[in-house]
Amino acid sequence: MPKANVICRCEEIEIDEIREWIARGYDTFDELKRELRVGMGPCQGRGCRDIILREIAKATGQPVAEIAPGTMRPPVKPIKISLLAEDFREGEHR
Amino acid sequence: MTDFPKTADIVIIGGGGVGTATAYYLAKSGRKNVVLLEKNTVCSGSTGRCGAGIRAQWGLELNCRMALACLDTFEHLDEELGLPTGLNQGGYLLVAYKEKEWAQFQKNVELQHSLGIMSEAFTDVKRAQEICPGVAVDDAIGFTFYQRDGHADPFLTTFAFQEAAKRYGAKFCKFTEVIGLKAKDGGMTVETNRGSIDCKEVINCAGSWAQDVAAMAGVKLPNWAERHQILITEPVDPGVCPPMLMSFSGNYYIQQRPHGSIIAGESPSSDIRLGYTSNVNSIASIARTVLKLLPRAKNIRVVRQWAGHYDMTPDSAPILGETDVKHFWHATGFSGHGFMLAPVAGQIMTALLNGDKPPFDPTIMDYRRFERGERIVEPNVV
Structure with missing residues (x-):
């Protein structure tokens, strides 16, 4: 069985796929996220983000610190629909 | 570069x-x-940032024709472009809660049929539940459905x-x-x-x-830009919401991607236009709507919310x-x-x-x- 190096466990994305899309010019975290769904799973990129940013840094020659980490969105942790629904406030803007 | x-x-x-x-x-x-x-x-x-829907169920001839041509294109797009587009044709189930809206839907269906869009108009809630299992729409008065409608991955x-x-x-x-x-x-x-x-x-x-x-x-x-908000859940087994479930008067749309995540959104009440800020009351409101329509989704977790623009005229x-x-x-x-x-x-x-x-x-x-x-x-x- 060939070895698979899974970087994003939520979406089961391997390092080779990430490198392939970086080579095609998708060399920002947000572009890779949109194409491969890395960072879109339940962990929201907690597992894969740093590894991917390092890969982008390697490919573009920029320091990791200068690679945009992509947008982080609420909620911080997954919340059940029933629990969220209780938070609705009538009359407040949405 | x-x-x-x-x-x-x-x-x-x-x-x-x-x-x-x-x-x-x-x-x-x-x-x-x-x-x-x-x-x-x-x-x-x-x-x-969009809700990803594709539908031919329109009420104006030009829009019906253009949207139908888009469906024709989307149905062959993976092959043509050489990459997947994530097309899912689970249909659009449109829900009417108001008499005037229902009357308009019936007119739309007549027009759609004349253009080869073989949509279906019905009032039986059981039929709606065949299309979308467990959907709670007893308060609705009519529905239209077209199987070729659906969504793709933007x-x-x-x-x-x-x-x-x-x-x-x-x-x-x-x-x-x-x-x-x-x-x-x-x-x-x-x-x-x-x-x-x-x-x-x-x-x-x-x-x-x-x-x-x-x-x-x-x-x-x-x-002008109009800010709309939307949420997505963790991926779950398919079948929670097979069609794009949508209502104009009910102010919602809900769909499940083939990948398993449920996407749901609504039109805003605030007048914020250009900007991607999001607020808790918006996902709470959308969650409340999902809970009402699909009660068995209650334990599914929301992983993310975001905002996007409608480019309005x-x-x-x-x-x-x-x-x-x-x-x-x-x-x-x-x-x-x-x-x-x-x-x-x-x-x-x-x-x-x-x-x-x-x-x-x-x-x-x-x-x-x-x-x-x-x-x-x-x-x-x-």
Whole structure:
């Protein structure tokens, strides 16, 4: 069985796929996220983000610190629909 | 990134669904030196934030015809572009809660049938539950359904257009913001943060920023951006919401991607326009709606919320065609339907720029209609 190096466990994305899309010019975290769904799973990129940013840094020659980490969105942790629904406030803007 | 073009045949401003589809069809038609400029990255604006729906259930003949042509295109797009678009044809189940709305739906279905869109109108809740198991719609008075409607992945679709356009020679420049537009003899000069490009034609596909881009060339567009919010859940087994479940009067749309995540959204109550801020009350409100309609989804967890823009016009219909400034074209103002109509928009723009007969006569979508006091009246929009 060939070895698979899974970087994003939520979406089961391997390092080779990430490198392939970086080579095609998708060399920002947000572009890779949109194409491969890395960072879109339940962990929201907690597992894969740093590894991917390092890969982008390697490919573009920029320091990791200068690679945009992509947008982080609420909620911080997954919340059940029933629990969220209780938070609705009538009359407040949405 | 170093070989920034100094000249181009056609410059497209905006890398959303409409811009990338236009780049693809132009390059495929044989146009050389097509350059697309995107101020951020491709699919970072309205298309990448949209609800992903594609439907032929419209109430205006032109929209029905255009949307049907889009469905035809989407059904073969993976093959044509060589990459998946994530098309899922679970149908659109439209729910009416008001008598007037239901009467309009029945008229729409009659029109749709005359155009070959074999949608179904019914009042039986059990039929709705066959399509969408467990859906709680006892308070609804009627439904329409069309199986060929559905949704695709806006990211994959836009990137697939981009990759296919590149293969035909189109060039894409990201992080390239247009800061000025000047008319010149036989073309235009496009000024950007990375240098200027002399070109023959410019197409404004800038969506929510189209009015700003148009103003650079002295053209006044009546567009505005409208912020909408949306949520997505963790992936779960399929079957929670097989169709795109949508209601205009109920103010919701809910769908489940083939990947398992449920996407749900609603129209806003606040008047925030341009901006991507999101608030808790919005996802709480959407969650409440999902819970009411699909009670068994109660333990599914929401992983993310975000905001995006509807690129609105006064009649919620697009602006297509050339402007008073020669060589300056528009494909914008899709009012929340740019992703689903992108293939046809690209096909029309390509025909117009090549001097061919477009698949649909876009005259009615001319931006001067607003000055003339004309409106395109589509009854089937949110």
